[in-house]
Amino acid sequence: MGIQAEIVSIGDELLIGQVVNSNAAYIANQLNSVGVFVDTMTTVGDSEPAILESFKKALAAHDVVTVTGGLGPTHDDITRAAVCKFFGTELIANQEALENIKQRFARRNIALIKRNEDQALVPRECTVIQNHYGTAPGYLFENNGKYFIVMPGVPGEMKGMMDEFVIPYFAKKGTGTSILHRTLKTTGIAESLLAEHIGDVRALFAEDSGITLAYLPSAMGVRLRITVRASSRAEAERRVHDVESKLRSKAERYIYGTDTEELEGILGKILTDRKLTVSVAESCTGGLIADRLTNVSGSSNYFERGVITYSNDSKIAELGVPSSHIELHGAVSREVAEAMAFGIRSKSNTNIGLSTTGIAGPTGGTAEKPVGLLWIGFSDRHQTNAIRFNFAGDRRSFKERASQAALDLVRRKLLKIES
Amino acid sequence: MGIQAEIVSIGDELLIGQVVNSNAAYIANQLNSVGVFVDTMTTVGDSEPAILESFKKALAAHDVVTVTGGLGPTHDDITRAAVCKFFGTELIANQEALENIKQRFARRNIALIKRNEDQALVPRECTVIQNHYGTAPGYLFENNGKYFIVMPGVPGEMKGMMDEFVIPYFAKKGTGTSILHRTLKTTGIAESLLAEHIGDVRALFAEDSGITLAYLPSAMGVRLRITVRASSRAEAERRVHDVESKLRSKAERYIYGTDTEELEGILGKILTDRKLTVSVAESCTGGLIADRLTNVSGSSNYFERGVITYSNDSKIAELGVPSSHIELHGAVSREVAEAMAFGIRSKSNTNIGLSTTGIAGPTGGTAEKPVGLLWIGFSDRHQTNAIRFNFAGDRRSFKERASQAALDLVRRKLLKIES
Numbered sequence: 123m124g125i126q127a128e129i130v131s132i133g134d135e136l137l138i139g140q141v142v143n144s145n146a147a148y149i150a151n152q153l154n155s156v157g158v159f160v161d162t163m164t165t166v167g168d169s170e171p172a173i174l175e176s177f178k179k180a181l182a183a184h185d186v187v188t189v190t191g192g193l194g195p196t197h198d199d200i201t202r203a204a205v206c207k208f209f210g211t212e213l214i215a216n217q218e219a220l221e222n223i224k225q226r227f228a229r230r231n232i233a234l235i236k237r238n239e240d241q242a243l244v245p246r247e248c249t250v251i252q253n254h255y256g257t258a259p260g261y262l263f264e265n266n267g268k269y270f271i272v273m274p275g276v277p278g279e280m281k282g283m284m285d286e287f288v289i290p291y292f293a294k295k296g297t298g299t300s301i302l303h304r305t306l307k308t309t310g311i312a313e314s315l316l317a318e319h320i321g322d323v324r325a326l327f328a329e330d331s332g333i334t335l336a337y338l339p340s341a342m343g344v345r346l347r348i349t350v351r352a353s354s355r356a357e358a359e360r361r362v363h364d365v366e367s368k369l370r371s372k373a374e375r376y377i378y379g380t381d382t383e384e385l386e387g388i389l390g391k392i393l394t395d396r397k398l399t400v401s402v403a404e405s406c407t408g409g410l411i412a413d414r415l416t417n418v419s420g421s422s423n424y425f426e427r428g429v430i431t432y433s434n435d436s437k438i439a440e441l442g443v444p445s446s447h448i449e450l451h452g453a454v455s456r457e458v459a460e461a462m463a464f465g466i467r468s469k470s471n472t473n474i475g476l477s478t479t480g481i482a483g484p485t486g487g488t489a490e491k492p493v494g495l496l497w498i499g500f501s502d503r504h505q506t507n508a509i510r511f512n513f514a515g516d517r518r519s520f521k522e523r524a525s526q527a528a529l530d531l532v533r534r535k536l537l538k539i540e541s
Numbered sequence: 542m543g544i545q546a547e548i549v550s551i552g553d554e555l556l557i558g559q560v561v562n563s564n565a566a567y568i569a570n571q572l573n574s575v576g577v578f579v580d581t582m583t584t585v586g587d588s589e590p591a592i593l594e595s596f597k598k599a600l601a602a603h604d605v606v607t608v609t610g611g612l613g614p615t616h617d618d619i620t621r622a623a624v625c626k627f628f629g630t631e632l633i634a635n636q637e638a639l640e641n642i643k644q645r646f647a648r649r650n651i652a653l654i655k656r657n658e659d660q661a662l663v664p665r666e667c668t669v670i671q672n673h674y675g676t677a678p679g680y681l682f683e684n685n686g687k688y689f690i691v692m693p694g695v696p697g698e699m700k701g702m703m704d705e706f707v708i709p710y711f712a713k714k715g716t717g718t719s720i721l722h723r724t725l726k727t728t729g730i731a732e733s734l735l736a737e738h739i740g741d742v743r744a745l746f747a748e749d750s751g752i753t754l755a756y757l758p759s760a761m762g763v764r765l766r767i768t769v770r771a772s773s774r775a776e777a778e779r780r781v782h783d784v785e786s787k788l789r790s791k792a793e794r795y796i797y798g799t800d801t802e803e804l805e806g807i808l809g810k811i812l813t814d815r816k817l818t819v820s821v822a823e824s825c826t827g828g829l830i831a832d833r834l835t836n837v838s839g840s841s842n843y844f845e846r847g848v849i850t851y852s853n854d855s856k857i858a859e860l861g862v863p864s865s866h867i868e869l870h871g872a873v874s875r876e877v878a879e880a881m882a883f884g885i886r887s888k889s890n891t892n893i894g895l896s897t898t899g900i901a902g903p904t905g906g907t908a909e910k911p912v913g914l915l916w917i918g919f920s921d922r923h924q925t926n927a928i929r930f931n932f933a934g935d936r937r938s939f940k941e942r943a944s945q946a947a948l949d950l951v952r953r954k955l956l957k958i959e960s
Binding site for chain 2: 131134135136137138139140141142143144146147148149150151152154159160161162163164165166167168169172194195196197198226229230231232235237238255276278301303336338347349404407408409410411412413415416417419420421422425426427428429430431432433435436439440469470482483484485517518521
């Protein structure tokens with residue numbers, strides 16, 4: 123059931139460990155959803171003999187082979203030539219690819235050189251996969267029920283081709299089986315405690331049901347991944363839905379979103395629906411909360427402004443924090459967090475003011491106020507208050523945890539979920 | 542020259558794309574430092590025939606094979622049995638491994654079950670690699686100058702064995718070769734144009750010199766990676782230095798750092814050395830510049846404050862941007878960028894004011910001001926001006942490119958490099 127695939131990744135940067143191969147995971151995950159199962163992943167370097175040997179082995183043993191990497195414009199990009207040699211074909215100009223390259227350069231006001239134009243040369247015997255996120259086109263060779271797909275190694279370009287061409291292509295073809303994944307994203311609860319809430323998985327589904335549940339912890343929270351294998355997409359969807367309902371009944375309050383949803387997008391939707399505006403005053407998070415809020419298209423409708431008040435002077439001048447608060451309680455304190463949240467809400471005239479002050483480390487901690495200490499302030503027309511947190515981890519991880527806790531605090535306040 | 546290696550990774554979680562294979566990158570990078578060169582990476586699932594086949598192929602073509610994954614205590618961990626079958630040996634108890642397991646459970650106050658004790662059974666014909674970060678021991682098989690190393694797939698446990706056993710082992714043995722990598726990080730120049738500046742690599746080093754040069758593009762800029770293989774570390778260092786000098790003579794102005802250095806860290810060092818302070822006023826970058834600046838420990842010494850003025854009102858109120866500028870030229874204009882940079886510098890009393898205003902997309906573009914348009918403003922006591930950019934890519938990629946261009950603009954101003 124299903125068809126077997128091998129993923130071939132090309133690039134010296136992978137073999138020397140400079141780049142982690144995240145492309146292979148993405149491709150495998152996507153292929154699974156249309157019933158194409160990866161049983162081997164192979165990585166080789168920018169060497170023609172190694173590339174040709176990998177093509178030969180992969181295609182001999184599999185119905186589908188995907189290849190990424192080595193399609194760029196420089197001397198070390200040799201995949202295209204290797205593909206031509208492998209299939210015994212030659213390069214011809216592709217007008218659509220050339221137009222795409224010309225337009226990309228024109229938009230950026232950069233002169234086109236021959237090296238770039240040459241990227242529009244493609245093997246004669248293939249279906250060209252246009253690149254909507256870069257210059258190098260991809261190729262599909264189809265022969266006797268075997269499929270050989272070549273894509274660029276730049277993750278955004280590869281993902282574009284997978285999402286817009288490869289997955290729809292196999293979905294349309296139909297493979298007789300379907301694997302679906304669904305991820306429930308939680309935050310504000312430790313992995314072990316979440317596992318206690320959910321209990322024994324054998325109460326959720328039978329061991330031989332083709333269903334698995336995985337716990338995936340990260341700085342942003344613990345993700346719960348449901349994987350279902352079934353004979354049809356409809357059946358797989360029904361089972362995923364069933365397990366998701368059971369998990370939600372046990373841990374709903376911690377789940378903020380699913381799959382690729384981010385907390386900033388979920389919060390943005392709530393703010394938009396309720397026509398509410400927010401402003402932020404950040405100290406230890408250093409702009410990360412504002413950065414995340416503004417990653418969402420349309421955020422200008424609810425995000426009015428932010429300030430990053432790193433110095434004490436700026437907390438006083440920008441937010442009207444009383445200097446006596448800082449002297450008496452220190453800049454990392456409940457009082458200052460509350461004054462910051464109130465101050466940014468007042469000056470920006472938004473519905474909600476959000477603030478952070480804490481010790482990101484690695485320096486600056488004391489016995490009383492250790493690295494990892496965080497106060498998050500919240501202010502609206504009914505209340506101004508602050509909550510204390512302690513986070514482990516390095517400076518960046520602290521900032522990520524702090525920004526996640528702050529955004530989730532607003533989400534919970536708006537949805538009236540007790541913290 | 543040097544020893545050739547293959548990295549074999551085992552696990553269904555890798556083949557379905559649930560886990561990104563970061564182990565392979567770590568192992569490759571570490572092996573390189575002791576002259577062991579990885580030319581192939583292979584991933585197979587939890588299937589005995591596939592595992593045995595991968596062992597056979599890998600050991601036939603390589604002097605060193607590393608294997609990770611499938612050593613855990615559960616039913617789907619089948620690597621140990623496959624290893625025994627492959628080498629025609631049997632399991633025996635290892636006292637040191639058993640003591641380690643008992644101690645770990647005692648420390649955590651967890652009762653030991655047989656499934657855990659069984660992890661202390663190891664193949665008879667191997668050197669046991671003790672696990673200081675978990676329960677499953679690793680194995681080294683040495684025969685006729687070939688080395689077959691088996692480690693757990695848990696990253697922390699694998700890293701412990703690599704750092705404490707595998708790397709010292711090959712370092713002591715001496716491989717008669719050394720591989721060094723050096724990455725020069727550029728920004729502000731397209732890959733193709735950088736290649737034009739650098740010209741034919743055969744003018745930099747001979748094809749048979751054991752030196753390679755790779756171009757690695759990303760939103761943050763193009764990285765140039767030099768790889769040198771030589772008979773000794775000293776010789777490798779001399780050659781790396783020689784190639785780096787040649788590359789710098791051709792592209793110095795675009796190179797902001799090396800290896801793992803980030804632009805925010807480089808700029809932070811310049812600001813610290815010169816005792817200069819900076820403040821930022823961001824519109825389209827939404828806090829990302831401040832976030833990056835504050836990722837650096839010690840940034841509170843030079844980063845005074847930032848504002849994210851997303852609304853027109855906030856640009857006027859926070860930064861004193863004349864409303865007539867916005868009416869006449871629009872919020873995304875040279876005039877507004879300059880007024881923002883001047884405004885933030887004045888109010889925060891810093892040496893430098895930096896600003897961004899642009900159209901991150903995907904909506905909000907017009908024919909005259911398309912998505913991707915960016916103005917970066919700079920102000921110090923000598924000058925206030927702004928530079929226009931156009932960037933392709935999605936919203937996040939635009940923000941990354943814009944933040945990189947803004948930080949690099951400050952770096953170039955301070956180092957008096959013409960833009």
